Amino acid sequence: MRARKAARFLRRASVSCACALAFLLTVSAPISTVAFADESGDLPVRTDLIEFSVRNQLADISDPIEGWNRRVYAFNTSFDRRLFLPAVNGYRAVTPDPVETGIWNFFLNVSEVRTFVHSLLQLKPRSAGITLGRLVVNSTLGVGGLMDPATSMGLARLSEDFGQTLGRYGMPDGPYLVLPLFGPSNLRDTTGMAGDYALSLVGYEIIGLSDNDLWPVRWTLAGLRGLSSRANTAFRYHETGSPFEYEMVRYLYTQMRELEIEK
Numbered sequence: 001m002r003a004r005k006a007a008r009f010l011r012r013a014s015v016s017c018a019c020a021l022a023f024l025l026t027v028s029a030p031i032s033t034v035a036f037a038d039e040s041g042d043l044p045v046r047t048d049l050i051e052f053s054v055r056n057q058l059a060d061i062s063d064p065i066e067g068w069n070r071r072v073y074a075f076n077t078s079f080d081r082r083l084f085l086p087a088v089n090g091y092r093a094v095t096p097d098p099v100e101t102g103i104w105n106f107f108l109n110v111s112e113v114r115t116f117v118h119s120l121l122q123l124k125p126r127s128a129g130i131t132l133g134r135l136v137v138n139s140t141l142g143v144g145g146l147m148d149p150a151t152s153m154g155l156a157r158l159s160e161d162f163g164q165t166l167g168r169y170g171m172p173d174g175p176y177l178v179l180p181l182f183g184p185s186n187l188r189d190t191t192g193m194a195g196d197y198a199l200s201l202v203g204y205e206i207i208g209l210s211d212n213d214l215w216p217v218r219w220t221l222a223g224l225r226g227l228s229s230r231a232n233t234a235f236r237y238h239e240t241g242s243p244f245e246y247e248m249v250r251y252l253y254t255q256m257r258e259l260e261i262e263k
Contacts (some may be wrong), residue, residue: 061176061250061251061254062174062175062176063175063176063250064175065175065177069176069177069178069246070178070246072178072179072180073178073246075180076178076180076181076183076237077237077238079181080236080237081237084226084230085230085236087227088227088230088231091227091228091231092231100228100231102146102147103146103224103228104228104229104231104232105138105142105145105146105147105148106144106145106146107145107225107228107229108145108148108157109134109135109138109139109142109144109145109148110145110200110204111159111200112131112134112135112138112157113135113199113200113202114160114161114162114196114199114200115127115131115158115159115160115161116128116131116132116135117199118160118161118162118164118165119131119158119160121165122160122164122165122168124160127158127160130155130156130158131158133150133155134150134151134155134157137149137150137153137155138150159260161189161192161196162189162191162192162193162195162196163186163188163189163191163192163193163257164257164260164261165192166188166191166192167188167257167258167261168261171188172188173186173187173188173189173254173257173258174186174187174188175187176250176253176254177190184249184250184253185253186254186257189257204221
């Protein structure tokens with residue numbers, strides 16, 4: 001059983017790497033470029049053939065509402081460029097780097113509660129033990145999670161969520177979805193977001209924010225978490241130069257989630 005799972009994991013990883021390589025070849029030149037060449041200019045490579053190959057790799061992902069998803073993708077692009085990234089740039093400009101790092105560590109520490117619960121639900125006692133150790137160490141020695149001494153102690157950060165738990169027990173991912181503001185998802189992962197939100201509230205409680213404290217500052221924390229998360233995400237819409245970025249994001253998200261479930 002483990003050998004078959006390992007073989008599937010390696011096969012999917014190989015396909016992902018091959019597709020990513022083709023994607024990188026495609027986006028390494030402007031969209032208007034019709035061919036690549038070596039330094040002498042004598043060995044052109046047909047980009048239309050590369051695109052054809054990659055599109056074949058991406059064709060089997062369920063996306064029945066692709067038209068709607070593309071409109072949401074366009075909305076997210078506009079929101080990101082016009083509002084989100086300027087806000088992130090302002091946040092980074094006024095926040096000293098150590099403070100910015102501390103804020104990000106704080107939210108990562110809150111997410112340890114989610115990972116701990118889902119490690120138990122997925123019958124991963126070792127992962128649950130490591131995550132519990134991280135939560136205790138960083139919530140105490142790390143001053144409520146603002147610092148991350150657990151990593152320097154050899155307790156590597158793990159990540160589990162409700163979507164992974166549902167997938168672990170056989171729930172299919174369902175159709176691909178692009179969520180407003182949140183980006184790529186699928187029906188299974190979107191369903192799991194509500195449960196993970198509830199666990200985040202438990203996380204705030206554990207680190208000392210009571211229910212009475214949480215309600216007045218909920219939107220402030222949500223906004224700050226969004227800014228911190230975006231500041232720590234390198235992806236920028238339509239900076240790949242690829243004419244089929246939507247398909248590539250869809251494929252990479254789907255493969256990433258499958259690999260996370262199988263690990």
